[in-house]
Amino acid sequence: MKMEGPLEGAIVERSFAVDRPTLIRRLRAVLPAQGLLAEEEDMRPYDCDGLTAYRQLPLLVALPENESQVQAILRICHQLRVPVVPRGAATGLSGGATPHADGVLVSLAKLKRIITVDPLSRTAVVQPGVRNLAVSEAAAPYGLYYAPDPSSQIACTIGGNVAENSGGVHCLKYGLTVHNVLCVRGLTIEGEVVEFGNAALDAPGYDLLALLNGSEGLLAMITEVTVRLTPKPELAQVVIASFDDIRKAGDAVASIIAAGIIPAGLEMMDQKAIHAVEPYVNAGYDMSAQAILLCESDGTPEEVAEEIARMTEVLADSGAAGIRVSQNEAERLKFWAGRKAAFPAVGRVTPDYLCMDGTIPRKRLAEMLTAIAELSLKYGLRCANVFHAGDGNLHPLIMYDANQPGEFDRAAAFGAEILQLSVRFGGTITGEHGVGLEKIDVMAEQFTQAEIAAFHRIKAAFDEHGLLNPGKGVPTLARCREYTLARGHAAAGTVRSSPGG
Amino acid sequence: MDTLIEAWAGRIVDAARSGCPLAIRGGGSKTFYGGPEEGEPFAVGAYSGIVAYEPTELVVTARAGTPLVELAAVLAEKGQWLAFEPPYYAPSATVGGMLACALSGPRRQAVGAVRDFVLGVKVLNGLGDVLSFGGQVMKNVAGYDVSRLMAGSLGTLGIVLEVSLKVLPLPVSEKSVRFALDEATALTKLNQWGGRPLPISASAWHDGVLTLRLTGAAAAVAAAQRALAGEALADADGEVFWHSLREQTHVFFAGDAPLWRLSLPSVAPAQALGSTLIEWGGAQRWLRNGDSRVIRAAAAKAGGHATLFRGDAALKASAGVFQPLSAPLARIHRNLKQAFDPQGVFNPGRMYPGL
Numbered sequence: 001m002k003m004e005g006p007l008e009g010a011i012v013e014r015s016f017a018v019d020r021p022t023l024i025r026r027l028r029a030v031l032p033a034q035g036l037l038a039e040e041e042d043m044r045p046y047d048c049d050g051l052t053a054y055r056q057l058p059l060l061v062a063l064p065e066n067e068s069q070v071q072a073i074l075r076i077c078h079q080l081r082v083p084v085v086p087r088g089a090a091t092g093l094s095g096g097a098t099p100h101a102d103g104v105l106v107s108l109a110k111l112k113r114i115i116t117v118d119p120l121s122r123t124a125v126v127q128p129g130v131r132n133l134a135v136s137e138a139a140a141p142y143g144l145y146y147a148p149d150p151s152s153q154i155a156c157t158i159g160g161n162v163a164e165n166s167g168g169v170h171c172l173k174y175g176l177t178v179h180n181v182l183c184v185r186g187l188t189i190e191g192e193v194v195e196f197g198n199a200a201l202d203a204p205g206y207d208l209l210a211l212l213n214g215s216e217g218l219l220a221m222i223t224e225v226t227v228r229l230t231p232k233p234e235l236a237q238v239v240i241a242s243f244d245d246i247r248k249a250g251d252a253v254a255s256i257i258a259a260g261i262i263p264a265g266l267e268m269m270d271q272k273a274i275h276a277v278e279p280y281v282n283a284g285y286d287m288s289a290q291a292i293l294l295c296e297s298d299g300t301p302e303e304v305a306e307e308i309a310r311m312t313e314v315l316a317d318s319g320a321a322g323i324r325v326s327q328n329e330a331e332r333l334k335f336w337a338g339r340k341a342a343f344p345a346v347g348r349v350t351p352d353y354l355c356m357d358g359t360i361p362r363k364r365l366a367e368m369l370t371a372i373a374e375l376s377l378k379y380g381l382r383c384a385n386v387f388h389a390g391d392g393n394l395h396p397l398i399m400y401d402a403n404q405p406g407e408f409d410r411a412a413a414f415g416a417e418i419l420q421l422s423v424r425f426g427g428t429i430t431g432e433h434g435v436g437l438e439k440i441d442v443m444a445e446q447f448t449q450a451e452i453a454a455f456h457r458i459k460a461a462f463d464e465h466g467l468l469n470p471g472k473g474v475p476t477l478a479r480c481r482e483y484t485l486a487r488g489h490a491a492a493g494t495v496r497s498s499p500g501g
Numbered sequence: 502m503d504t505l506i507e508a509w510a511g512r513i514v515d516a517a518r519s520g521c522p523l524a525i526r527g528g529g530s531k532t533f534y535g536g537p538e539e540g541e542p543f544a545v546g547a548y549s550g551i552v553a554y555e556p557t558e559l560v561v562t563a564r565a566g567t568p569l570v571e572l573a574a575v576l577a578e579k580g581q582w583l584a585f586e587p588p589y590y591a592p593s594a595t596v597g598g599m600l601a602c603a604l605s606g607p608r609r610q611a612v613g614a615v616r617d618f619v620l621g622v623k624v625l626n627g628l629g630d631v632l633s634f635g636g637q638v639m640k641n642v643a644g645y646d647v648s649r650l651m652a653g654s655l656g657t658l659g660i661v662l663e664v665s666l667k668v669l670p671l672p673v674s675e676k677s678v679r680f681a682l683d684e685a686t687a688l689t690k691l692n693q694w695g696g697r698p699l700p701i702s703a704s705a706w707h708d709g710v711l712t713l714r715l716t717g718a719a720a721a722v723a724a725a726q727r728a729l730a731g732e733a734l735a736d737a738d739g740e741v742f743w744h745s746l747r748e749q750t751h752v753f754f755a756g757d758a759p760l761w762r763l764s765l766p767s768v769a770p771a772q773a774l775g776s777t778l779i780e781w782g783g784a785q786r787w788l789r790n791g792d793s794r795v796i797r798a799a800a801a802k803a804g805g806h807a808t809l810f811r812g813d814a815a816l817k818a819s820a821g822v823f824q825p826l827s828a829p830l831a832r833i834h835r836n837l838k839q840a841f842d843p844q845g846v847f848n849p850g851r852m853y854p855g856l
């Protein structure tokens with residue numbers, strides 16, 4: 001069936017004819033003296049996010065200091081039909097905050113005030129540029145914390161977290177960003193203030209709050225977030241199990257869940273990752289292991305003792321070669337430090353890496369890891385695996401050297417194969433890092449043309465002219481068709497396995 | 502495509518062409534909820550059955566017509582359940598209706614709502630296209646989160662065909678305890694306890710009595726029971742009590758007087774709007790009767806909203822079922838409706854007039 005009218009604009013990739021001098025003049029009038037960067041050397045630091053393989057200078061960089069300045073920027077850009085790209089801390093790994101050549105990159109970094117921390121209601125209201133960890137630090141005196149803990153939490157912002165629906169090692173038990181945010185205050189591209197959600201547990205009408213989470217800056221500019229704070233458990237302990245075979249480790253993950261245990265965290269690292277991390281962090285990992293699992297329990301001392309005993313039993317039954325339990329908080333943090341530093345650690349042993357983010361059913365972990373090992377040989381590129389095993393969320397880190405001709409292309413092809421496999425295994429191309437620019441073509445692997453068209457219509461419901469972060473998240477239909485043709489499918493999405501069959 | 506779905510798609514296209522909308526009905530257990538049914542009755546209960554269930558993946562996929570009773574039985578066999586305790590209100594309640602109304606039971610504050618457990622959906626939109634969003638895995642950020650958007654959309658965006666839900670292990674141990682407390686003190690206590698790592702899985706205050714349910718490992722429940730020092734309920738009495746709240750068979754809900762649901766920040770003070778029953782640690786408050794304008798204004802002032810949960814057609818028409826939306830939100834709602842159902846085929850007016 002054909003689509004309706006309003007989409008036409010949004011499905012054609014386009015450039016924007018922008019009158020730069022006029023734009024500069026109008027933006028200068030609403031921003032503080034240092035609030036607009038227009039010189040190449042000043043804008044250079046903003047030319048990429050965590051996906052450093054993609055670089056682009058923006059037309060301009062705006063550094064607003066409060067919501068009304070953001071509003072003024074949006075009004076001007078909307079009026080002049082100029083693209084706007086929101087940027088938090090630029091730790092994103094899919095190119096969501098990569099600038100647009102014809103657009104204004106709006107950094108929310110200066111909106112970094114923690115407005116309130118209320119221990120009674122267990123909520124915090126923060127500006128979008130507040131760092132994830134800063135929220136937990138502010139809540140700590142009350143015995144509370146903000147549960148979603150991406151490994152980038154020292155740097156990444158709450159605005160970015162909402163835009164990506166970020167996860168962390170504790171999300172298996174405590175949920176993703178979407179489960180821990182009560183209200184998002186934002187601005188439409190027209191500059192109107194909107195509140196998605198509220199301080200209660202639900203809001204009237206459609207669940208737009210759910211839609212905003214993971215919307216990659218395509219639906220609204222986030223200017224304030226109300227997050228839910230969680231009481232700190234009395235005790236947390238982590239078990240490290242080492243395995244001499246990566247498949248055993250993969251199966252152990254499924255066995256833990258099958259035993260009715262929901263660990264507070266369940267993470268895995270393969271030997272390449274361990275070997276990158278251990279010399280860097282000295283976390284005490286078993287260097288001879290093919291894989292290690294980190295399995296955490298939290299709660300009352302009685303609960304933790306009971307659960308750790310059950311976890312240990314399952315891990316031993318799954319063939320763990322060695323099992324250690326953290327004996328105090330310092331040791332627990334040390335065990336986790338290695339996991340949290342895994343990406344930078346791998347970054348030390350390779351000039352460049354690509355981080356994949358496919359999610360698959362847990363029972364296929366062992367199969368997937370075997371396939372990745374084969375692909376690594378096929379492409380002649382090393383690959384370390386660090387991931388949220390409990391959620392089935394993989395992070396293969398494909399190592400390459402951008403200065404070697406052809407290596408990036410090989411790495412990208414390697415990554416694409418992993419994502420195709422993720423879809424074929426009944427999973428998704430991205431569990432938490434978002435589609436951004438990086439996975440935009442592979443979207444056709446997971447969605448049909450009709451589904452992609454539905455996404456464009458949702459986008460148009462918020463942003464008629466397609467000005468917010470254009471070119472990200474959802475491929476144009478033309479692009480889908482090209483991808484599908486190139487991949488030789490009869491129709492996109494046909495490889496998607498249905499849960500039934 | 503399944504022949505049944507094909508027939509439905511044809512029906513949708515016809516409805517779009519003829520301008521005669523469809524009133525979608527699953528098990529009919531929640532027809533009372535929301536605006537009036539308008540259009541030709543369209544029964545979708547026939548599309549039923551569990552498509553896939555993987556206990557070790559903590560995921561079940563069921564067709565929307567699957568009765569909740571049936572789903573619960575299948576899950577229970579493997580020691581699992583839908584942790585948000587969806588209300589049935591009638592044995593005919595279906596998975597699709599559960600998603601469309603997005604009502605959650607007493608455990609909502611502790612574990613989350615329907616939307617927090619939805620992993621994927623398959624829907625028929627107003628163009629007759631079958632669309633799948635999300636999936637069967639725990640984390641998925643490819644594309645907009647349409648699965649969760651469907652939760653609570655009251656069938657206005659499409660016919661839900663299939664839903665994938667996260668399931669959890671059944672609770673190991675549960676105890677209920679009671680305290681004699683006035684409303685204000687109960688609210689304060691609930692919020693203070695909420696800030697401590699206590700295994701409180703449900704709470705209810707009514708008529709000077711606060712009841713708590715503790716859920717978790719046996720040792721943790723016992724420890725919390727000692728720390729809180731309430732009067733313990735017999736296990737069977739506790740079960741009956743929480744069930745009566747979930748199903749609204751508790752005496753508070755009896756009779757034909759309008760039932761208002763206030764969704765407020767848990768710390769909102771006692772509202773003094775008449776006889777009340779408080780759940781979800783203070784975040785859900787039920788009222789019988791009252792002036793709709795006064796109730797709506799009070800809810801808004803407290804930072805929440807009020808729903809006319811049960812009421813006759815006349816009251817629904819004059820008061821509106823749901824709290825009115827701000828102008829920009831109303832516009833986004835209209836645009837989204839247009840995006841999924843451009844000809845207005847599905848459940849017109851069930852959520853807001855004109856939507």
Ligand SMILES: Cc1cc2nc3c(=O)[nH]c(=O)nc-3n(C[C@H](O)[C@H](O)[C@H](O)COP(=O)(O)OP(=O)(O)OC[C@H]3O[C@@H](n4cnc5c(N)ncnc54)[C@H](O)[C@@H]3O)c2cc1C
Pocket residue numbers: 049050085086087088089090091092093095096097108128149150151152155156157158159160161162163164165166167168169216217218220221222223343344432433469
């Ligand atoms: C070492 C490392 C470890 C990581 N570990 C994890 C992990 O464990 N889990 C995980 O989920 N991710 C992880 N990430 C990815 C990344 O940190 C997250 O996606 C994070 O949420 C991005 O936040 P940011 O502030 O850096 O956002 P940015 O990268 O600046 O932006 C991300 C997206 O959000 C949009 N955006 C930002 N701010 C706003 C706003 N105010 N309004 C609207 N849109 C906005 C941008 O346009 C962009 O599309 C990791 C990254 C690195 C480098």
